[in-house]
Amino acid sequence: MRDNRILLKKLLLIACLMFGFAWALIPMYRVICEVTGINRVVKADAAPAAGSSIAPGVPVKLVFDANVQAGLPWQVKPLVRSMMARTGEFVRVDYEITNASNRRVVGQAIPRYLPAAAGPYVHKLDCFCFKEQAFAPGETRRFPVVFVVSRELPAELSELTLAYTVFDVPGKVAS
Template sequence: MEPHQPAPLRDNRILLLKLSAVACVMFAFAWGLIPVYDALCRITGLNKLLQPDSVAVQNQPQGGKALAAPLTLSFDATVQPGLPWQVRPLVSSLQARPGEFVRVDYEITNASNRRVIGQAIPRYLPAAAAEYVKKLDCFCFAQQAFAPGETRRFPVVFVVDKSVPAGIDSITLAYTVFDVPGRS
C-alpha cells in the first residue's frame, strides 16, 4: 500500500502536472501555427515581401509622350538592437525616372565573433509608394547567414512603376534587419 501523502503536497503535484500539460499544449499549438501561417500566406498572397515582383515591359511610343519627372530615391538601413551587424547602402540617394531600372548595393558586415543569421524587412516612405516599387532582386528575399567578421555586398534591383502618382516625388527605401532566433 502507498503511504498517504499530506493533502497540500499531493495538491501541489497535481497542480504542477496540470500546469506542465498546459505549457506543453501551448508550445505545440504555437509551433503548429508556423506551417499554417506559411500555407495561408501562399494561398492568399500575403507576406509577398519575400518574393520578387513582376514587371510588365511596355514599349514607349516614339516621340509621343513626355518622360515622367525624375524621382529622388533615398536609401537607409537599421539593425535590430543586439544584432551585431552593420548594414549600409553604398549610395544614400539618387535620381531616377519611373520605369527605369535601378540598382543599389548594400554592404553588410557581421561585426561579431559568432555566426549570425538575419532577415531584412523593407519599408517605404511614404507608405503609399510601396505598391509602385517593384523589386526584382533583393537580399530581403531570403535569410542571410554570415560567418564571424564576414562582409558581403548585395544588390537591390527595382523599378518604380510608371503609374506612380504625381504627388509622390521622393521615395525612401529602408531596411530593418532582424536576427533569426534559433538559426545561428
C-alpha cells in the same frame, strides 16, 4: 497469352493518357499563372517609341537607408545614400552588410517605404530581403537591390525612401 496482350494495351493506353495530360499542363499552367500572378516578372515600362505620345518617366528622388535590430551585431549600409531616377526605369543600388561579431549570425531584412503610400509603386526584381542571410564571423558582403518605380506613381510622391531593418532569425544563430 491473351491476358498479357490485354494488359499491355491497357498499360500503353494509360501511358499515352499520362503523356497527353502532361502535354496539356503546359498551356493550363500559363493560364493559371496569368490569372493568379504567379511567376510574374516585372519589366521596366517600355521606353517611348519615336514619335510616340507616351511621355518619358518623371524624375523621382530615391533615398536609401538601413538599420539593425537592437542586439544584432551587423552593420548594414547602402553604398549610395540618394539618387535621382525616372519612373519606369530599372534602378540598382548596393547594400553592404558586415557581421561585426565573432560568431555566425543569421538575419532577415524587412523593407519599408516612406511614405508608406509609395510601397505599391516599387517593384523589386532582386533583393537580399527575399531570403535569410547567414554570415560567418567578421564576414562582409555586398547585395544588389534592383527595382522599378512604376510610371503610375502619383505626382505628389516625388521623393521615396527605401529603408531596410535587419532582424535576427531566432533559432538560427550558431556559435
